[in-house]
Amino acid sequence: MSKDVSRSVLSTETFDCVRCGLNVAALAPDGVRRNHCPSCLHSRHVLDREGGRPECGSQMAPISIAVLRNGDWMVVHRCSRCGELTSNPISGDDNQFILMRMAVRPLAQPPFPLEPFGDL
Amino acid sequence: MPRRKHRRERVQRRKAGPEGRLDAFRCVGCRLDVPADAPGTVHRNHCPHCLTSLHLDDLTPGDRRAGCRGRMAPLSLTVRPDGEWMLIHHCVSCEALSVNRIAGDDNALALLRIAVRPLRDDRLRAGLRTVT
Ligand SMILES: [Zn+2]
Ligand SMILES: [Zn+2]
Numbered sequence: 001m002s003k004d005v006s007r008s009v010l011s012t013e014t015f016d017c018v019r020c021g022l023n024v025a026a027l028a029p030d031g032v033r034r035n036h037c038p039s040c041l042h043s044r045h046v047l048d049r050e051g052g053r054p055e056c057g058s059q060m061a062p063i064s065i066a067v068l069r070n071g072d073w074m075v076v077h078r079c080s081r082c083g084e085l086t087s088n089p090i091s092g093d094d095n096q097f098i099l100m101r102m103a104v105r106p107l108a109q110p111p112f113p114l115e116p117f118g119d120l
Numbered sequence: 121m122p123r124r125k126h127r128r129e130r131v132q133r134r135k136a137g138p139e140g141r142l143d144a145f146r147c148v149g150c151r152l153d154v155p156a157d158a159p160g161t162v163h164r165n166h167c168p169h170c171l172t173s174l175h176l177d178d179l180t181p182g183d184r185r186a187g188c189r190g191r192m193a194p195l196s197l198t199v200r201p202d203g204e205w206m207l208i209h210h211c212v213s214c215e216a217l218s219v220n221r222i223a224g225d226d227n228a229l230a231l232l233r234i235a236v237r238p239l240r241d242d243r244l245r246a247g248l249r250t251v252t
């Protein structure tokens with residue numbers, strides 16, 4: 001298959017979200033292939049770390065926002081069945097409310113008083 | 121001195137003792153000598169000072185089945201449904217991720233720096249502007 005053909009196939013490819021059922025274009029607006037639903041940020045566990053073992057297929061829930069050295073945000077997903085963790089880049093149209101809720105969640109429930117660190 | 125060298129290797133190998141408990145270990149991130157018993161968790165798996173860990177476990181904490189032994193850097197935090205903070209580590213050698221309980225004597229400032237990382241980001245401020 002030529003590059004152009006594979007690109008045009010990809011641009012019309014969609015998947016149904018395992019969690020909310022939304023029919024999602026496989027390519028994000030920025031042209032990058034997405035791995036999670038932009039609305040609920042859930043994904044499906046299709047590959048393990050080594051990419052070798054049979055796919056699990058279960059729901060992966062977003063559990064954390066990681067900030068890379070270059071400032072990019074990654075979503076950390078955890079598989080509800082096998083517990084495997086993956087990290088994935090966010091897309092421009094990912095649900096901002098869910099991203100922000102995850103970003104502020106630790107500070108909303110701190111295990112120690114935050115007041116001594118007021119200047120951080 | 122051969123004797124000292126031997127002792128240090130033993131410490132670094134982090135062998136499990138007879139009861140399955142871990143010996144003290146020297147941190148691969150900041151070289152701190154870390155005692156094995158951690159308040160608030162059965163199983164200490166990272167340095168209480170710099171939060172660095174070593175890639176030893178495969179799927180469950182303490183299983184010691186990963187052959188990697190790479191340095192695992194603290195990456196981000198997640199909150200369990202019961203409100204407990206969990207620390208996510210990222211292996212710099214093989215890219216594996218793991219999620220671990222924090223200990224009662226973990227460095228609060230180091231944890232907090234990780235917690236505020238997304239909040240210092242322009243993206244969050246830009247996002248807040250769009251939704252408010
Ligand atoms: Zn969805
Ligand atoms: Zn799975």
Ligand SMILES: [Zn+2]
Nearest residue numbers: 147150167170
């Ligand atoms: Zn350390």
Ligand SMILES: [Zn+2]
Nearest residue numbers: 175188211214
């Ligand atoms: Zn590793």
